[in-house]
Amino acid sequence: MNDGSQPESSGTDSAQRSAMSVPRLDPASALLFVINDAAGALDVDAKRAVIQSALAAKGRKGELLTCRPAELACVATEAAAAAVARGTAVVAVGGDGSLNTVAQAAHAAGCAMGVIPYGTFNYFARTHGIPTEPAAAAQQLLEARPMPVQVGAINDRVFLVNASLGVYPELLQDREAYKARFGRSRWVAFVAACATLLRAQRRLRLHIETGSTVRDVQTLTLFVGNNRLQLQQFGAEPEDTLPGTPGDGSMAALMLRPIGTLSMIGLMLHGAMGRLGEAAGVEGFEFHHMVVKPTLAPGRKKVMVAFDGEVARMRAPIDIRVLDKPLYLLQATGAAGTANAPQAAA
The missing domain is CATH 3.40.50.10330 (Probable inorganic polyphosphate/atp-NAD kinase; domain 1)
Known part of the structure; x- marks a missing residue:
């Protein structure tokens, strides 16, 4: 397909x-x-x-x-x-x-x-x-x-794990501030994420093109995953509609629709239990190539994006795709494909 x-x-x-x-x-x-x-x-x-x-x-x-x-x-x-x-x-x-x-x-x-x-x-x-x-x-x-x-690209930047627009880049900035104050740990990252999500109000208006499909949406964040393990731990793998899986043939997109504070608390509980895909207001889909055109304030030409934990401003439109050229990673023979292996919760 x-x-x-x-x-x-x-x-x-x-x-x-x-x-x-x-x-x-x-x-x-x-x-x-x-x-x-x-x-x-x-x-x-x-x-x-x-x-x-x-x-x-x-x-x-x-x-x-x-x-x-x-x-x-x-x-x-x-x-x-x-x-x-x-x-x-x-x-x-x-x-x-x-x-x-x-x-x-x-x-x-x-x-x-x-x-x-x-x-x-x-x-x-x-x-x-x-x-x-x-x-x-x-x-x-x-x-x-x-x-x-497999690697992805957001405009001219390669990414290995994920890329995003909206509240997720804000979450990363808050996480760094929390780390500087409280130290590095997964619990610090979790608390920072909760604090960011509970005050999330800013809506993105996006025109999204994936192949022949065109959509206009409002969302708090657009998250793109090139890593099956991360999506599995979120409990947010999309329905299998394309050849391969995220990170091995396709990528996954998750959109968080604007919701109230109580619904946001429910969403965080779903995420903490690894069942984000079941939460109301979360939509996921697979893709190979996506063009995102955000509605920006007059005079603005760039939007805040995140990729693999880094935050930067990029000129719109935002082009996100699976790259034909792979990255050659040093791996032990037979070591790949461990996304299903037991791991500590992230």
Whole structure:
């Protein structure tokens, strides 16, 4: 089945394209580790020690590139270019936001990417069979192979897990403020989300085009998921209407219609129980390509968006799509597809 937004292609053609574009990986070449020294609870020396221990145990070489958040994009871009030239991979060390920045550079350059997770939820790592314990992740990636994984794009930005407009970007900003005051934990993230949702009033007026379908809606937020595990934990996987699943062939969109305070409390309870898809006022659907045209105030041309925990302003219209070109992620053979494995609640 096709939604009209992308041409059909045979499985043989897809396999041939993937085989031709697999990045070269020379085990004798040093891996390039991009370390966000602000990500996670451990200090940078502890992160470096984890990586150095894994490298020494396997007799491998690595270059450890430590940087502040403001330097991350530049360091990642330079590392990805060097990885292509040397036939090696760039490895992101940090949370989902750090992974996004490194993935942007690796995808553009065409090099392989590894992951050592230090985030709060680590949806991307968990979905692709990467251990959430950093030492185990470092050991695994030294024996891993580049495997294609699906990425999405919102305008010119790659995203791995999710993208959104409306109240969700506000939620992320509030969450960072709560973390700065109360520390990093899933409970802090949950309390911040509740506080944001209970005061959510601003409505988005959106003109949405998906293939031949055109809709005008009002919503508090438009959330796009490229990660089946996250959607499962929300209890919000959409009805299966397209080939594949979110993160592996399609993406999912969730819309939250404007509702009152009591209904919002009920919605949060559904979300806490992993049954968001059953809540009144929540609509979900699958898509390959979606164009979103928000109604903006006179003189405004940009809208606040979020992608993988990062927040930015983008010029409308907002184009969201599954990219044909995959990201080549270092994975242990048979490690992918762990979305159904038992995990701690996020």
